Amino acid sequence: MLALLLAASDGDPNPLNVDLAPAITALIVFGLVCLVFFTKVWPAIGKGLDDRQAKIRQEIEAAEQAQAEARASMDRQQEELAKARAEANEMISQAKADAEASAQDLRDRAQKELNELRENASREIRAAKEAAITELHAESAALATAIASRILQREINAQDQQSLIDESLRELETVRNG
Amino acid sequence: MHLIAFGDNPLGHVVDKAIIGGENPIFVDTASATPYLTMHMVSLVVAGLIFIMLMLYVGKRIATGRETEGNDRYLTTGRFAQMIEVIILYMRDTAIHPVLGDENTKKYLPFLMALFFFILTCNVIGLIPMMDVQYLGSGIMGSELEWAFFGGTATSNLAVTAALAAICFIVIQVHAFRELGIKGWLGHLTGGAPLYMLPIMLPVELMGMLIKPSALAVRLFANMVAGHTLMAMLALFGKMAYGGLGVGGLLGISAISIVSAVAIGFLELFVAFLQAFIFMFLTTVFISQMSHHHEDHHEEFEEGLTEYSEVPAT
Numbered sequence: 248m249l250a251l252l253l254a255a256s257d258g259d260p261n262p263l264n265v266d267l268a269p270a271i272t273a274l275i276v277f278g279l280v281c282l283v284f285f286t287k288v289w290p291a292i293g294k295g296l297d298d299r300q301a302k303i304r305q306e307i308e309a310a311e312q313a314q315a316e317a318r319a320s321m322d323r324q325q326e327e328l329a330k331a332r333a334e335a336n337e338m339i340s341q342a343k344a345d346a347e348a349s350a351q352d353l354r355d356r357a358q359k360e361l362n363e364l365r366e367n368a369s370r371e372i373r374a375a376k377e378a379a380i381t382e383l384h385a386e387s388a389a390l391a392t393a394i395a396s397r398i399l400q401r402e403i404n405a406q407d408q409q410s411l412i413d414e415s416l417r418e419l420e421t422v423r424n425g
Numbered sequence: 426m427h428l429i430a431f432g433d434n435p436l437g438h439v440v441d442k443a444i445i446g447g448e449n450p451i452f453v454d455t456a457s458a459t460p461y462l463t464m465h466m467v468s469l470v471v472a473g474l475i476f477i478m479l480m481l482y483v484g485k486r487i488a489t490g491r492e493t494e495g496n497d498r499y500l501t502t503g504r505f506a507q508m509i510e511v512i513i514l515y516m517r518d519t520a521i522h523p524v525l526g527d528e529n530t531k532k533y534l535p536f537l538m539a540l541f542f543f544i545l546t547c548n549v550i551g552l553i554p555m556m557d558v559q560y561l562g563s564g565i566m567g568s569e570l571e572w573a574f575f576g577g578t579a580t581s582n583l584a585v586t587a588a589l590a591a592i593c594f595i596v597i598q599v600h601a602f603r604e605l606g607i608k609g610w611l612g613h614l615t616g617g618a619p620l621y622m623l624p625i626m627l628p629v630e631l632m633g634m635l636i637k638p639s640a641l642a643v644r645l646f647a648n649m650v651a652g653h654t655l656m657a658m659l660a661l662f663g664k665m666a667y668g669g670l671g672v673g674g675l676l677g678i679s680a681i682s683i684v685s686a687v688a689i690g691f692l693e694l695f696v697a698f699l700q701a702f703i704f705m706f707l708t709t710v711f712i713s714q715m716s717h718h719h720e721d722h723h724e725e726f727e728e729g730l731t732e733y734s735e736v737p738a739t
Contacts (some may be wrong), residue, residue, distance in 0.1 A: 262440050262650050265584045266459060269441060272466040273579070273588035276473040281539050287536040288480040292486035292513070298489040299499045 278346045379423075390415055435657030439650050440677070441465040441582050444503035444574055451572050464556065468579040472547045480542065483509045513538055520706050524713045529600075533712060536596060541705035544580060544589065547647065548697035551578025580700075581649035590642035593708045597638070613715065618622065637711050641704055648700045652693045659686040 394415055442452040444467070447460030455461070485635050486506030490498030521537060524531045556576025563572050579585050601610050614630040615623060620649045666678035 262436060262581065262646075263583060264440070265587065266441070266447075266463065267584070268446075269463055269465050269469070269579070269582050270458055270584035270588040272469050273585040274592065275540075276469045277543060277589060277592060280473050280476055280543050281536065283477045283537040284480055285535055288484040289538070291484035292510075293535070295487040295489050295499075295501070296510075296514070302499050303494075 383422055384417075387419060390418055435654050435661055436650075438657040439577070439581050439653045441577065442573070451574070464504050464573065464575060464577050465579045465582045465585060466576045468550060468577055469547070469585065471575055472543070472579060473552050474548045475550070475730075476543055479505075479509075480692040482506070509542075516541065516702070516705070520702075520710050524709050525716070526713075529712065529716060533596075533600075533709070537705050537709055540589070540593070540708065541701050544645065544696060544704055545701040547579045547585075548701055549694075551581065551649065551653070552693055578649045578653060580645055581653055583646045586642040586646040587639075589645075589704070590638035592640060593704075593711070594635075597708070597711045597715055598634075600712050610715075637707075641707055645700050645704050648696055652689070652696055655689055656686055656693065659683075659689065674721060 346367070394411055441460075441463045443460035443463050445455045445460070446457040447454055447463065448456065449455055450460065482503075483506045486503045490500075492498065501510050516538070517530065517534060521534060527535060528585040545718045554576070556573045559573035559576065573593055577691050601613065605613060614634075615626050618626045662682040663675055663679035666674035670678075
């Protein structure tokens with residue numbers, strides 16, 4: 248390269264030759280380019296980039312806010328869900344306790360009724376027994392009276408007497424069983 | 426590449442050519458000591474027009490649309506506009522803002538973007554062989570005059586890159602005066618050294634002030650010249666082989682040189698972007714060096730280094 252540049256000094260084309268005209272042209276052209284760029288192009292580009300940046304920032308902030316709200320809402324929902332679960336568990340426990348209490352109450356009442364029934368039955372049996380004994384006494388008395396009247400109506404021997412007694416006993420037995 | 430018109434010197438493809446005025450203008454009658462109209466001047470104007478048209482188009486595509494469009498009004502439509510937007514955002518967020526900070530980024534971003542895209546437009550236009558197409562056209566039409574009015578890379582002209590660097594120099598110094606004031610600006614020239622060091626520091630800092638934009642100009646110019654010279658050199662191999670070995674040599678060597686030129690063409694495209702970025706980014710750095718918070722950045726940078734150095738080696 249250096250050799251070429253040095254060789255060029257003998258009248259050959261030399262890139263190190265500096266003319267004023269291209270320099271002035273460069274100044275004017277770049278000046279005009281800057282003028283158009285600063286007044287027509289950059290305001291549009293700058294505003295476009297700024298607007299987009301502002302929009303993106305705004306959207307990000309809105310998204311972050313929405314995310315925070317969603318997170319808060321989710322936390323609230325989870326809190327409410329936990330509360331609802333606790334209430335449900337409490338209600339279930341209460342219901343179980345109530346059911347057990349009801350069952351116990353029912354059992355108690357049933358037991359009470361059973362006892363009452365049993366007592367009533369015992370009482371009735373006792374009454375029936377007493378009535379039966381009373382009736383038996385009455386029947387025995389009637390029977391004794393009948394036997395006595397028969398004895399009085401005829402003379403009986405020892406064998407008759409024995410048969411009367413057996414017969415009376417059988418009747419008594421029949422009355423008691425009946 | 427119209428190498429025949431410029432002999433065997435590949436630099437003939439790179440240097441500016443006079444159209445009106447100058448030593449060997451296309452319009453021979455207008456020959457004079459200094460050129461009035463050159464090919465790079467036309468290229469600059471064409472690059473400026475293309476830049477303005479494309480940027481107006483991009484501006485319209487990136488701008489916020491009407492409210493009736495809903496959320497779509499915030500979207501950039503069109504792939505070209507999207508690509509430009511991505512480049513702008515990338516450079517703003519990763520290169521300019523970390524160096525300049527909020528306030529100065531807002532202030533200088535339009536200038537820096539104009540600078541970057543204008544240089545890029547000039548660099549990319551230079552990759553299109555417009556000059557060669559015109560020479561070919563003049564040959565096909567049987568014109569006695571080999572004419573081409575437009576083509577070449579304007580940024581391979583030292584005068585053009587120097588003019589752009591001069592604009593950057595003015596911007597940097599105006600920024601320094603506004604930001605630091607006369608006293609601060611003079612204080613900056615001493616570099617914080619004691620007064621007895623002033624005779625040394627002052628010339629060094631003044632030279633540095635001029636060398637920085639000069640380096641911008643030379644770097645861009647040298648890269649553009651080197652790339653195009655290399656391309657021209659590769660193309661010349663075919664001609665040289667034809668001269669020495671005939672048609673067989675032309676075919677054999679051309680095959681290699683064309684493949685190489687295509688590969689270098691891709692490299693040139695990368696260099697076109699890279700040099701535009703470097704020019705813009707170094708201007709950004711020079712502006713930041715003339716800012717109040719330059720020292721703060723320096724301290725932050727050093728703190729950053731300390732933090733990194735504290736990371737245990739694994």
